[in-house]
Amino acid sequence: MVDQSDTSDDRVRFVLNGEVRSIARPDPTSSLLSWLRYDARLTGTKEGCAEGDCGACTVVVGERRRGKIRYRALNACTLFLPMVDGREVITVEALSTGERLHPVQQAMVTCHGSQCGFCTPGFVMSLFARYEGKDDCMSGDLNDCLAGNLCRCTGYGPIQQAGDMMTSLPAEGLKIDEEAAHRRLDSLARTSPLAYRYDEPATATTKHFFAPKSLAALLSLKATYPNATLVAGATDVALWVNKDFRVLIEIISVNDVEELRSVTEDDTVLTIGAGVRYTDALGPLVALYPAFGRFLSRLGATQVRNSGTIGGNIANGSPIGDSPPALIALGATLVLASSSGERRLPLEEFFLDYGKQDLRPDEIVKAIIVPKRSPDQLVAFRKISKRFDQDISAVCGAFSLHVSEGIIRSARVAFGGMAATPRRAHGCEAALAGARLSMEGIAPALRALTKDFTPLSDLRATAAYRQAAAQALLAAMMREVDASTAPIDLYDIPPIAVEATNA
Ligand SMILES: Cc1cc2nc3c(=O)[nH]c(=O)nc-3n(C[C@H](O)[C@H](O)[C@H](O)COP(=O)(O)OP(=O)(O)OC[C@H]3O[C@@H](n4cnc5c(N)ncnc54)[C@H](O)[C@@H]3O)c2cc1C
Ligand code: FES
Ligand code: FES
Structure with missing residues (x-):
């Protein structure tokens, strides 16, 4: 103890x-x-x-x-x-x-x-x-x-x-x-890390706070306190307290664990520690994939990105988090760690169901491994939200295509806001593979997309809007890379009738 x-x-x-x-x-x-x-x-x-x-x-x-x-x-x-x-x-x-x-x-x-x-x-x-x-x-x-x-x-x-x-x-x-x-x-x-108990007389509640300074200490604490809430930037967790009035009994901050706060790279991958702030991850990500630039600049706003982490965005399991669809489309691997060792899994397999992630109580998210871009790879990330800045996505689409001689050889397409978890659009991917990289070429993929998801209506968007928006994002991506059409801004895309593409 x-x-x-x-x-x-x-x-x-x-x-x-x-x-x-x-x-x-x-x-x-x-x-x-x-x-x-x-x-x-x-x-x-x-x-x-x-x-x-x-x-x-x-x-x-x-x-x-x-x-x-x-x-x-x-x-x-x-x-x-x-x-x-x-x-x-x-x-x-x-x-x-x-x-x-x-x-x-x-x-x-x-x-x-x-x-x-x-x-x-x-x-x-x-x-x-x-x-x-x-x-x-x-x-x-x-x-x-x-x-x-x-x-x-x-x-x-x-x-x-x-x-x-x-x-x-x-x-x-x-x-x-x-x-x-x-x-x-x-x-x-400090000579030893911050750790204390807090007794709240009014509610007779005892809370424990820990700020370990090494990964080994963090994993040992998580093994001892499997129900503890991990806190990175707290841009999600603080809202549970401020808005939902949740009482957190055991809190472990990951912010002083140096091993979680570095970005490293080798010839093939970029590895981002789970505690790296968006602001710090942005430069290395943009250097590999410029598409992250405009996309991540729309995640929250400066204060949120200065505090929030990609690790927190993944671990919270939200179906409308922005980084998971992008990282899934890129084929990222998640590294989980516990005191009994590490395991790795494709990011999309981490999201099991709404609010359910493949994370044992004694485990933490340690890092995310992002493959480097290959020369034949086209990448686009887009989000649609009611406000440009500081707003959660209604729909978020991420596209990664390998293209040679004008033909899409393979595609990874992932969406947020279209299902209970961030998910790949397998039908759409299959329809894109082998298609010409052109607006005409994507027609079957647009149709397939309507069958990949059965989105919900909620306060951010109706199901029909989401379906149409997902198609619009795919169309926008294609028009952006299609040399035969002038580049367009997302907001110039005419609405696509869902019925028409269902035909
Ligand atoms: C004003 C505002 C705007 C926002 N806008 C957006 C937006 O546009 N797009 C978007 O996607 N999100 C947005 N968010 C949500 C939030 O900023 C992100 O989800 C952020 O990435 C969470 O990271 P964090 O470090 O703050 O996580 P925290 O709040 O510290 O933690 C989030 C969850 O992850 C867990 N966790 C944290 N680190 C680890 C770890 N290493 N291992 C295991 N579990 C861990 C926590 O226990 C908790 O369950 C917004 C939030 C606010 C307040
Ligand atoms: S009071 Fe803190 S952001 Fe509004
Ligand atoms: S001056 Fe900004 S809210 Fe009044």
């Missing part, structure tokens, strides 16, 4: 606005946002939705990776307080000195980027992360930087102008002093 005695290891310690904070045994599923507002009395950070959607709670978190501190915008409402252990948290209160505004704040004032002001601290912190620019993985696109922040008043134009203007304003004395930040983080160094 893990030692949970009253030592310094049961204190969550982090740097808040330049000062070390040490909190003894906090409720492990209380949010950083609640703690900031109700305990630290830093009420600049706002609560809008408490589910990662609005960005009003955006803070900047500094984490040391490979000797450098990366500062990223994160939603404090979906971070459990112990997740910032060993890290630096910066809130909007720390940006200005006295009367002197930080350039981000000054630009917001000058450009009239704030009206009621409720969203403003969140926007300021997203812009601040961009202003500091100490993150190689950060997108250069201003709209991408702001897509996770909602404003109901200003209409975004002035905020975008502030984002453009801020870099031209002087910041002497207001930029992050990284040397000092390193020293502060050094002072948080």
